[in-house]
Amino acid sequence: MNAKPISSDTSPPAEDARKPRSDGEQSRVRLLQAAMRLFGEQGFSKTSTREIAQAANANVAAISYYFGDKAGLYQACFTAVCTPAADNIAQFDQPHFTLRQSLDGFYRQMITPLLMGGDADVLLRLFYREMLEPTGIWQQEIENNIKPEHLALVGVLCRHLGVPKPNDSMHRLAYAISAMCVQMMIGRDIVAAITPHMMSSPQAIADWAQHLTAFAEALVNAEKTKLQQGKA
Incomplete structure (x- = not known):
């Protein structure tokens, strides 16, 4: 198991997943970070997309926009760091x-x-x-x-x-x-x-x-x- 650094972002949260690319990318990174933490703590089945979005201070629709669904987000967590x-x-x-x-x-x-x-x-x-x-x-x-x-x-x-x-x-x-x-x-x-x-x-x-x-x-x-x- 080998990994690359998880990008950290401390910029203000994006309100809308369809805002300009810079804000959208910040939202995407926050969703990945929140998902990694929650999936690691609770597992895939016990973690909801609403919970991830709330932890990332993002709209739950942003998960569908960037990752398709919860399974796509889970896959993206591994793709992002491997x-x-x-x-x-x-x-x-x-x-x-x-x-x-x-x-x-x-x-x-x-x-x-x-x-x-x-x-x-x-x-x-x-x-x-x-x-x-x-x-x-x-x-x-x-x-x-x-x-x-x-x-x-x-x-x-x-x-x-x-x-x-x-x-x-x-x-x-x-x-x-x-x-x-x-x-x-x-x-x-x-x-x-x-x-x-x-x-x-x-x-x-x-x-x-x-x-x-x-x-x-x-x-x-x-x-x-x-x-x-x-x-x-």
Whole structure:
């Protein structure tokens, strides 16, 4: 799950969704922000369009105008924050990258949601809710983003380890590398209770990611040793 920042807008609320484009875009952004928060807190089925419009200080008709219906608004929440898989993959899958550069780029794009300040909680809750009460969007996220990025990481590992084609060992290694960063996301409450300083700022999160790069490199080197011993 990778994300781009949620646009924040503090301009005065628009009264009418059909006002000039600048006011209309402000209304649209506020609707997205309110919808992300409410969908994340309550789920899709328990959140009404009237409730979203009231939270966004917008006319309920604006939801139909910009998004078609509640389902369209829900889809737009994910579209607004999800970075295309190709952009994420480009950060770690380059033929001239060293292993460390690839791992560093992989974690850099993974921690993007955690660097969004207050928006991070909103975004993560939205995805957690979708996982708990799936509407089909989480499966789309897996197919369109998570799967291609995983396969790209497997390809990087195969290249650096001299493995001709993906196998279960390469997939397991890729899952393990990803899991270390996933822990930062799903374990935020645990970290906050035990070592809050480790995720207290963007710099602290970036420092953690740098350590993950070193840990992941050690995992890859351990797999390399295992492969070499198997060939001996």
